[in-house]
Structure formats: C-alpha cells, structure tokens
Amino acid sequence: MTQQDFVDGRMLIGGKLVEARDGGWLPSADPATEEVIGRVPAATAADVQSAVTAAHEAWPEWAALSMVQRARILKNYARRLAEEGERLLAVEVRDTGNTIAKLRHDIANAVRGIEYFAGLGTELKGETVPASGEYLHYSERQPYGVVGRIVPFNHPILFAAKFGAPVMAGNTVVIKPSEQSPLSSALLAEIVAETMPPGVVNIVTGDGVGAGLPLVQHPLVKRISFIGSVPTGLAIQRAAAEVAVKHVSLELGGKNPMVVFPDADPDEVAANAIAGMNFGWMGQSCGSTSRILLPDALYDDVLARIKARTEAIVQGDPADEATGAGPMNNRGQYEKALRYIEIGHEDGARLVTGGQRPEGPRFERGYWLQPTVFADVTPNMRIFREEIFGPIMSVVRYSGDYADAIRLANDVEYGLTASIWTNDIRLATRAARDVRAGYVWVNGVSRHFLGTGFGGFKNSGVGREECFDEMLGYTETKTVHVRL
Incomplete structure (x- = not known):
C-alpha cells in the first residue's frame, strides 16, 4: 500500500x-x-x-x-x-x-x-x-x-x-x-x-x-x-x-465440532474439514469447525488427507486471488495462537503440520503463522475445550459409537455451529437434533443462508x-x- x-x-x-x-x-x-x-x-x-x-x-x-x-x-x-x-x-x-x-x-x-x-x-x-x-x-x-x-x-x-x-x-x-x-x-x-x-x-x-x-x-x-x-x-x-x-x-465464540460417522467419504470429509476451518480468515471466524471428530475406521485415512490439503494451502499476499491464507489479524491474536501451540505440545497432542512462521523474506514481519493441525487430541486438553480463534485444527479419535460422538461434540461450553457427516438420513437427523448447537450443517460446512437464524446455544x-x-x-x- x-x-x-x-x-x-x-x-x-x-x-x-x-x-x-x-x-x-x-x-x-x-x-x-x-x-x-x-x-x-x-x-x-x-x-x-x-x-x-x-x-x-x-x-x-x-x-x-x-x-x-x-x-x-x-x-x-x-x-x-x-x-x-x-x-x-x-x-x-x-x-x-x-x-x-x-x-x-x-x-x-x-x-x-x-x-x-x-x-x-x-x-x-x-x-x-x-x-x-x-x-x-x-x-x-x-x-x-x-x-x-x-x-x-x-x-x-x-x-x-x-x-x-x-x-x-x-x-x-x-x-x-x-x-x-x-x-x-x-x-x-x-x-x-x-x-x-x-x-x-x-x-x-x-x-x-x-x-x-x-x-x-x-x-x-x-x-x-x-x-x-x-x-x-x-x-x-x-x-x-x-x-x-x-x-x-x-x-x-465457538469450539465447533465436525462429527464424522463411519460411512462418510474420506476425501469429502478432508476437503470440508479444511473449508470449515476458514483458513482464508486464518481460523478467525466464530463458526469455524475447529474440532474434527473421526471414527477409528476413518481416522488415519482422513488425517493423512487433511495433512496433505493443509500443506497445499498457498500462504502469501492476501490481495492475491490465489492466496488461501494470509496473516493473523493482530499481535494479540498471533501471540495467543502461538501460546496454544505450546499448550498443545505440553498436553500431549501430536503436531501433524504447521505450527510455526512460514519461511521466506515475505514472512519476516507481520503476524504470520502456518495453518496448523494437531492429532490425537483428547477432551482433557485445552486445545479441545477452549476457543483459540486462530488457524489451529484439533483432530479427535472416537470409537465410531453414536453416543461417544455426541458426547464429545457437546463436551464444551460453546454451542454455535456443528457439522454432521453421514449418508444415513436417519442418523443425520438424529445427530442434528442431539448436538447442542444453534446452526447445524449436514454434509456441509461454513455457508450461511440468508433468512435462516444464525446464533448459538450455551455460552x-x-x-x-x-x-x-x-x-x-x-x-x-x-x-x-x-x-x-
């Protein structure tokens, strides 16, 4: 400028x-x-x-x-x-x-x-x-x-x-x-x-x-x-x-779950996990689906696809139409995200990709942080429970049992959005009813539809x-x- x-x-x-x-x-x-x-x-x-x-x-x-x-x-x-x-x-x-x-x-x-x-x-x-x-x-x-x-x-x-x-x-x-x-x-x-x-x-x-x-x-x-x-x-x-x-x-705010059931398509899930994380805003959007709940049967496959897609995000000048992720908005949010990366390590989560400043002259100044994915996140960890408002995704493994998935989805103080992934319409409508969130997508993420009420449950x-x-x-x- x-x-x-x-x-x-x-x-x-x-x-x-x-x-x-x-x-x-x-x-x-x-x-x-x-x-x-x-x-x-x-x-x-x-x-x-x-x-x-x-x-x-x-x-x-x-x-x-x-x-x-x-x-x-x-x-x-x-x-x-x-x-x-x-x-x-x-x-x-x-x-x-x-x-x-x-x-x-x-x-x-x-x-x-x-x-x-x-x-x-x-x-x-x-x-x-x-x-x-x-x-x-x-x-x-x-x-x-x-x-x-x-x-x-x-x-x-x-x-x-x-x-x-x-x-x-x-x-x-x-x-x-x-x-x-x-x-x-x-x-x-x-x-x-x-x-x-x-x-x-x-x-x-x-x-x-x-x-x-x-x-x-x-x-x-x-x-x-x-x-x-x-x-x-x-x-x-x-x-x-x-x-x-x-x-x-x-x-x-939200700590929004993406609840994936065993019959979902792995590649579609991975693509929408990236879309729902809103890396174009560096995760700084209240409705971002920052907790990905994956069943045992899909966990390794989907996690590998999420890693590949995250690393393919082009990070650079936000004014370039080809850019997929820019900097964070301000120093306070940047330092908060860095601290949560430290917390993720301290609590025992596994860093899959990202977690540091990108390399290159362009990134020497400014609030740059790579899109970040943690795996093996559990409910006792702060990156599972607390809103970060940054480009940090938490991937959570569960057994594939319905009750287990809903319990994990609801086990936070927030209830803004949720995303449900399954090809079983009965399972989808049941989960949409049971998840405690004000705005729920079934086989979708992130989009708002004018005329439908957006707002949250709980805090x-x-x-x-x-x-x-x-x-x-x-x-x-x-x-x-x-x-x-």
Whole structure:
C-alpha cells in the first residue's frame, strides 16, 4: 500500500464526518507487514454522548416514516455500498489480513442483508387476540429508539454495514467497530453520510474503554448487540446491567465440532474439514469447525488427507486471488495462537503440520503463522475445550459409537455451529437434533443462508441474526385493549 493510499478516517455523528473532540487518533497497521496504513479518531465518552444524542434526536422523524420510505432509503444505501465494493475491498484486505477471495463474499453478503431487511418491514405485524367480548385486544411492534452495535475485527465491513434490521424496524443506531481493523468503517461512514438521513446511523471509532463502555452504559441506549468473544460478551452483559435493564443480544465464540460417522467419504470429509476451518480468515471466524471428530475406521485415512490439503494451502499476499491464507489479524491474536501451540505440545497432542512462521523474506514481519493441525487430541486438553480463534485444527479419535460422538461434540461450553457427516438420513437427523448447537450443517460446512437464524446455544450467545427474528429482536411488543 502506497502513501497516497493511507486512510485518514473520520467518525460519523449526526450526518457529519468528524474527528474526536480531544483530537485523539488510533493507528491501524497492515497485519502482513506491520506498516501503519491508516488512522481513525479515538472516541471518548464525549464523542459517544454526541452520537447518542444525534441518534435520539433523529429517531422520532425516522420512526414516523412509512415502511416503503425506509425501504427506499435502505435500498439506495445498498446500491451505493455495492458500487463502492472494490474500494472497500482494497482497504479491508490490507486492514484485516483476510484473503481477497473470501472478503468479496463479505461485501456481497452485506449488500444482500440490507436488501433482505428492506423488504421485510411490512411483516412487522401485531395480532388480535379474542381475550374477551367487550374489548378489542391487539398488539403492535414498536422500535426501542437508539440501539448500539459493537462489531468485531474479523468481518468488520460485513457486520458494520448490515444495519438493516434495526433501522428498518424504526430504530436509530450507533455503531462501534473494532479498534483492530477500523479502516473500512471510516469509508463506510462516507457512504452512510451520503445516503442515510443525518443521525439515523452514527459510527464512532475507538477502543472498548473510551467508546465501547460509554455506549453500553448510556441510559438512552436500551438495546445492545455484540459480536465477539465470550469474555467480552459477559463483560457487556455486566456493564449494561449496572445502569439499566437493557436488551442485549450476543453472537459469541465457538469450539465447533465436525462429527464424522463411519460411512462418510474420506476425501469429502478432508476437503470440508479444511473449508470449515476458514483458513482464508486464518481460523478467525466464530463458526469455524475447529474440532474434527473421526471414527477409528476413518481416522488415519482422513488425517493423512487433511495433512496433505493443509500443506497445499498457498500462504502469501492476501490481495492475491490465489492466496488461501494470509496473516493473523493482530499481535494479540498471533501471540495467543502461538501460546496454544505450546499448550498443545505440553498436553500431549501430536503436531501433524504447521505450527510455526512460514519461511521466506515475505514472512519476516507481520503476524504470520502456518495453518496448523494437531492429532490425537483428547477432551482433557485445552486445545479441545477452549476457543483459540486462530488457524489451529484439533483432530479427535472416537470409537465410531453414536453416543461417544455426541458426547464429545457437546463436551464444551460453546454451542454455535456443528457439522454432521453421514449418508444415513436417519442418523443425520438424529445427530442434528442431539448436538447442542444453534446452526447445524449436514454434509456441509461454513455457508450461511440468508433468512435462516444464525446464533448459538450455551455460552455461544443469545438471539438470532440473518433472519426475520433479528428484526423482531429490535422491537418491543405493546398490547392495547380498546373497550367496545
């Protein structure tokens, strides 16, 4: 990235692109080189106050618009987002380290998500209830008002850009991107300023203390959504509860199983184990199937194929269409992954491939780590139980017994996704029922399908996204009784 490509970002507050009140800035570096490639304002509580005030003042007029009017505005925003896709993509690749081939899907999915919710507004219906003969009893859906959205570093443009559900439901929004990869949100602010009425969508950049906590605890923000880690999700729940009763939805981490039964095809399993691990994001995706549960009958064959496919992944410039894996996103995640590789060794797992920095001049700087596979992983090991959020796959042997497979799949605190592999439809539906996860693929991995609810069981979160339930989650139900 050349000097003229340096991103000098601004926040969006009340329709205006602004700096932080105290003049603070956050630099952002290319994880492939550690070169600073841009900066964004470092918001403080005063900036968050301004954003919430702008959203609160814009809310009555926005909520008064018809669904047709809101949809028209959102569709225009989606059109401009698509037109700016290549510009956003260029920044997003350099700021996140994610591969360009994968990030194209993020931008396309953000556009589709906006268009999807723009078409659902008239479905926000109440109901009539024949509770008595002397009254008309009915309910209606009403927006919360100002809502806050805190998005993670791994899919920043996807999660920041698709605010269709809360806005179409009649809310105004304050978005806080991750400080680890905020540059695409600065470009997003320009698009939003051009297409959305002032104050309806506001974007504040900063860290969790300066911007995140004030947003969570602001008394006018009655609804919070967060995507990220379990510890941060728990902290947000606690912080919100300290000041008010708030609706908090959480899409959190996972230690997701790929449960393979003895009749599955070994090569198909191996190919999808690689696909489900999301090495294009270096495993930094909540839904990655990082635990591969293989029966005795397939274990050695599938493991050998996984090793070969992992070693064939092209690691290099994430802006190259041929690259299969780039760097990790930031130093903290990189060092965490290195520590888990040490833990894997200490706990007795067998390193099959990877586990170190790639060789060559390109990889001397930056947060580079080879895609890594551990075998002979057992339930007592930390790499079996704990979310790493990095390019580390754990391969687990089991007897082939159904009960054993389900027990291993469920033996963690998480329950976001699961993948079931078998050609027996009765076995598949039984396993899909018994596995404790919110999003289950049978003979598939990784893909999301718009209109189907994505979210987790157990400590993987509460609430659902990417479906009509997400929009419902941004409304409150009011019941009215009219005496006849």
